[in-house]
Amino acid sequence: PINALLFDLDGVIVDTAIYHYQAWRRMANTLGFDISQEFNEQLKGISRTESLEIILAHGGLTVSENHKLELATQKNEWYLELVSQMTPANILPGVTALFGAVKAAHLKTALGSVSKNARLILERIGMIDDFDAIIDGTKITRGKPDPEVFLKGAAELEVRPDECVVFEDAVAGIEAAKRAGMLAIGIGEPSVLTQADLVVPSLAALTLAEVLTLTGL
Ligand code: B16
Ligand code: MG
Numbered sequence: 001p002i003n004a005l006l007f008d009l010d011g012v013i014v015d016t017a018i019y020h021y022q023a024w025r026r027m028a029n030t031l032g033f034d035i036s037q038e039f040n041e042q043l044k045g046i047s048r049t050e051s052l053e054i055i056l057a058h059g060g061l062t063v064s065e066n067h068k069l070e071l072a073t074q075k076n077e078w079y080l081e082l083v084s085q086m087t088p089a090n091i092l093p094g095v096t097a098l099f100g101a102v103k104a105a106h107l108k109t110a111l112g113s114v115s116k117n118a119r120l121i122l123e124r125i126g127m128i129d130d131f132d133a134i135i136d137g138t139k140i141t142r143g144k145p146d147p148e149v150f151l152k153g154a155a156e157l158e159v160r161p162d163e164c165v166v167f168e169d170a171v172a173g174i175e176a177a178k179r180a181g182m183l184a185i186g187i188g189e190p191s192v193l194t195q196a197d198l199v200v201p202s203l204a205a206l207t208l209a210e211v212l213t214l215t216g217l
Pocket of ligand 2 (some may be wrong): 012169
């Protein structure tokens with residue numbers, strides 16, 4: 001049976017992916033190159049330092065460790081400027097209704113995000129108290145596609161991986177969920193999230209009853 005729902009943050013609960021892209025793009029532009037939205041797909045669910053490495057390689061740049069730290073810090077400042085303007089109006093369609101149904105059904109919920117800013121974002125959108133467990137970038141040593149973030153979520157909720165469904169918008173996040181032995185529902189394009197057990201365009205396209213049916217409960 002399904003007893004817990006694990007949610008990615010960026011791209012599932014809120015659309016901060018666009019803010020990450022804008023902040024990284026601003027940084028790339030100051031270094032003299034550009035990054036496309038298509039290139040940005042591979043950064044979803046990837047940690048800040050790993051994202052920076054991928055972007056620098058894309059731009060063909062080699063920089064010192066000190067300079068990398070400066071660039072990551074600058075990107076985060078730009079990102080936080082965008083995040084500071086967020087309100088509950090930024091919660092993506094379908095999230096509030098699904099959480100209402102999940103609470104009524106007494107299912108457990110966890111956040112599984114590699115972001116170090118996850119708690120701040122949940123505060124901004126008024127959802128910090130809606131999760132039974134919050135696993136974020138401050139609690140993990142390995143980012144997605146490593147399953148650590150979701151396995152820690154299951155452990156904190158005291159459920160087995162096969163009792164969990166993960167909601168994810170990133171290729172790396174779906175891989176992490178599958179490696180954790182969990183069901184994975186992709187939010188986005190079936191052609192992109194090929195490893196997912198089901199892909200929907202947004203949480204608004206899915207009811208809790210459908211989630212539970214699909215998982216054979
Ligand atoms: P931060 P998620 C991830 O969050 C983002 O998808 C990814 O683009 C970002 O680089 C990463 O968080 C780190 O975020 O710089 O705030 O620590 O999708 O796992 O919720
Ligand atoms: Mg995401």
